Amino acid sequence: MTTAPANSFSDRLPVPVRDETAQVSRLLGELQGHVDWSAVIATGTPWVDAVRRQPAPFWAMESLLREYPISSAEGLALMRLAEALLRVPDTETALALTADQLGRADFSGHAADGQAHPMLSGLASQAIHLSKKLLPEDGDAPNGGGLLQRLGAKTVVAATVRAIQLLGRQFVLGQSIGEALTRADANRREHALIRHSFDMLGEGARTDADALHYGRAYADAIRAIASKGRPARPEDGDGISIKLSALDARYEPAQFATVTERLMPRLLDLVNAAAAANINLTIDAEESERLELSLVVLDLLAAHVAATFPQWQGLGLAVQAYQTRAPEVIDEVTAIARRHGLRFMVRLVKGAYWDGEIKRAQELGLPGYPVWTDKRHTDLSYLACAQRLLAAPEIYPQFATHNAGTIAAILEMAKAHGTPFELQRLHGMGEGIYREVMKRPDAPPLRIYAPVGEHRDLLAYLVRRLLENGANSSFVHQLADEAVTPQMLLASPLRAPSRSVLPMPLQLFGAARANSKGVDLAAERERLPLLASLAVPMPAAPNDTSVAGAAAAMDALHAAQRGWNATPLTERCAVLLRAADALERRTSEFAGLLAQEGGKTLGDAVAEIREAVDFCRYYAEQAAARLAPQTLPGPTGERNELRLHGRGVFVCISPWNFPLAIFAGQVVAALVAGNTVAAKPAEQTPRVAQRFVELLHDAGLPRAALALVCGPGETVGATLVAHRRRAGVCFTGSTQVAKAINRTLAQSAGPIVPLIAETGGLNAMLVDSSALPEQVVDAVVQSAFRSAGQRCSALRLLCLHESVADKVLEMVAGAMAELVCGDPAEAAQSWAVDVGPVIDAEAHAALSRNIARLEREARLIARTPLPERLAGTHIAPVAFELKSIGEMREELFGPVLHVVRWRGAVDALVDEVNALGYGLTLGVHTRIDDRAMRIAERARVGNVYVNRNMIGAVVGVQPFGGEGLSGTGPKAGGPHYLYRFCGEQTVTVNTAAAGGNATLLAGL
Secondary structure, rough: OOOOOOOOOOOOOOOOOOOOHHHHHHHHHHHOOOOOHHHHHHHHHHHHHHHHOOOOOOOOOOHHHHHHOOOHHHHHHHHHHHHHHHHOHEEEEEEEHHHHHHOOOOOOOOOOOOOHHHHHHHHHHHHHHHHHHHOOOOOOOOOOOOOHHHHHHHHHHHHHHHHHHHHHHHHHOOHHHHHHHHHHHHHHHHHHOOOEEOOOOOOOOOOOOHHHHHHHHHHHHHHHOOOOOOOOOOOHOEEEEEHHHHHHHOOHHHHHHHHHHHHHHHHHHHHHHHEEEOEEEEEEOOOHHHHHHHHHHHHHHHHHHHHHOOOOOOOOEEEOOOOHHHHHHHHHHHOOOOOOOOOEEEEEEEOOOOOHHHHHHHHOOOOEEEEEEOOHHHHHHHHHHHHHHHHEEEEEEEEEOOHHHHHHHHHHOOOOOOOEEEEEEEEOOHHHHHEEEEEOOOOEEEEEEEEEEEHHHHHHHHHHHHHHHHHOOHHHHHOOOOOOHHHHHHHOOOOOOOOOOOOHHHHHHOOOOOOOOOOOOOOOHHHHHHHHHHOOOOOOOOOOHHHHHHHHHHHHHHHHHHHHHHHHHHHHHHHHHHHHHHHHHOOHHHHHHHHHHHHHHHHHHHHHHHHHHHHHHHHHHHHHHHOOOOEEOOOOOOEEEEEEEEEEEEEEOOOOOOOOOHHHHHHHHHHHOEEEEEOOOOOOOOOHHHHHHHHHHHHOHHHEEEEEOOOOOHHHHHHHOOOEEEEEEEOOOOHHHHHHHHHHHHHHOOOOOEEEEOOOOOOOEOOOOHHHHHHHHHHHHHHHHHHHHHHOOOOOEEEEEEEHHHHHHHHHHHHHHEEEEEEEEOOOOOHOEEOOOOOOOOHHHHHHHHHHHHHHHHHEEEEEEHHHHOOOOOOOOOOOOOOOHHHHOOOOOOOOEEEEEEEOHHHHHHHHHHHOEEEOOEEEOOOOOHHHHHHHOOOOOOOEEEEOOOOOOOOOOEEEEEEEEEEEOOOOOOOOHHHHHHEEEEEEEOOOOOOOOOHHOOOO
């Protein structure tokens, strides 16, 4: 299986920026002498003044931002309603959503300066103010308050829906390509230089059925555009913009084989049709992790076009200037065109999903950000990229921007080159500025990027554009604010770089501790060392410890505990910090071992190593802050001090599903508190534990303080738990074993010792009809099937509102069909594997029996294809529909998803989930904020995740642990965890005993 691009651009594209200031300074040097900003201000100021003198049309972006700024509660409420309301199929949820959002804002007034568009103010302020009075306060009780109130509420919701449809019409050119072409003709009648690029969707495909649907929509659009006549040149007529992630649900670097085998034929059909009609086809930009893959695809397409349609000059690519690698991307695109003897059309955009790129870098622990962290730096990058485009004869530049300063700068820069180019704007945005620009006698062509499709499908996508363009730092937002002078609005980005206000991903937690360093698997230079580690043979497994050996180890640990406890706290913390650094340096080594012994995918292996690193650093930080002696207040003449110390010998029993992270977290927490530790790893994964113990010893931990005790739980584990020297037990595993340990401890003679237990869960996800289906499907597939469903936090029970259940389940089934089952330990396929093996034959047999039972008792929804060669080691991800929550019998620790439909009050649904007795994780998907918070308050669970997946808790960010049948607490990776490993002592000294209170008397 091919899992890496054949023509990788990794060696030529730089890594994400670590020193943004230095790179910005370089761009400034490149632009020196190419832009006269005084001329830019002179050109742009009349545009700004004209736009401000002439009121923007009804529902235009400027009107919306003026009346309801995105930073206001009112603006956010409208955007939330626009994003979700049209897709809600049931009246009850529509009422609840409208009440929830409108109830958070005050629409009774008008714009602060009293100059808002009167029609907008009249409709929005009066109708919405009325709706707040009519809609019920209780978002989940829409029928309360009497018949009049009920009818009034529905009437207002209907009016709100109509208003949002009007909003949709403003930002969607047409709900069909025919309607869009008709409106496009009207635009051209207004100005002959207007062209269009039609975008047929908002979200990427989650299933192959989605991809085929989008492919047909693109093909139909190309035929419809072609029917309008053949342009002399591709840039002279309308064109199409396509998103590669819409043509294939697995458009990602790890699935390069799928990209070449499935996506490329679909893409070539569209390219052939566009080339035959001589219309332009632009490949839209994707997220930064797909950048290199998109360049590979462009290179393959160019080779095809050069061989088949060498005269066609309509193939294009969108480049995002907010990516720090954008200038180098321009160079690569130019080189591809030159190599194949073609001319490309390149759309330069500022970029979308900036906040998502920032979050991804922080979550992955990347060394730098793939995007600029200051908007002025993005503006500067845009100009640097524009200079490259204007200077390249292989490129027809297309400058997409709503910023008057950027437009004016482009016009000035273009004078020195004489290169034909065009400007672009998004339909529904920037109309005022471009009205003025197009009055110029030398105005270039203007292309309108025009979304086409159903409003309910596209508004979620368009709200993102509104939020980005309405951000406080954006030109469109500031254009609506007359307090911002034209000189301020058109301020030059050609100035000294700004220091980032965002911490680098590795400094996310400030001075307290470093964030663990991750691996960007999409970057070949970072991925290859991990793949190489898979070829390193595993070490021999440690020998099992005998029962007598386990008892002897406990006695030895008891003898060593006093000395370890007396070791200064600073040195105990230092051991953990040295271990964290060493583990981070050995990421590739441990990743290979986790894949081979634990069946971990590379992504899961890296995440687990980072979690172990985080545990070491977090507990060192917490110990330094919380375990040092504390002076307590008291009466004069007396000193009171609270001291914490190790309890003695802690028995730490860890599971096989996180053989490094949980093992490390338990052990280092007990050690830093002053305990010695008997660490018993799972029987299936002793090598990982042995390697980490060696690492701790190398980091300076005395060998006498930690003993690795391997063997069966029934004998060796039972010996450790029952031993008279044990001062506490930390256990992660099944509820049944936790209860057995608890009974042993309760029945033992001697001191009462603590049990810290984290066990399993029948973890549920509650989804109502306001949730975005694509987000739900992503969260379900990740939560239920990542790590082969072998996480304590994994999704077991999906509760779907009946009004959306069929649609969501169809998408879930399609997404499951796209999962790749395989062996992560095989380097040739490792990166592409989504679902690895279950841990051993015993687990495989138990899961197989339960799946056979479900096949008899429940309705099969979907099952992921499983190659025959994997049948003995893997369980194919599978989903079944139950009639009720009560049919859930036990936790199936594997890739098995149960689904139920719900209706009525959500409180009753939460009560049913609570009645299962477990309380580990809960997922909630809703756009109704009040509902999400009420569910969280009512649910008896340790971790609640709203509108995201429900796995991957981060140390110190989402402390992890449950209640009920899911554990005892305290939460691992949280501020209360270390206290449970400690004994406490208060020392009171009468400082006045020797003759009186000298300190007090000295103050007289």
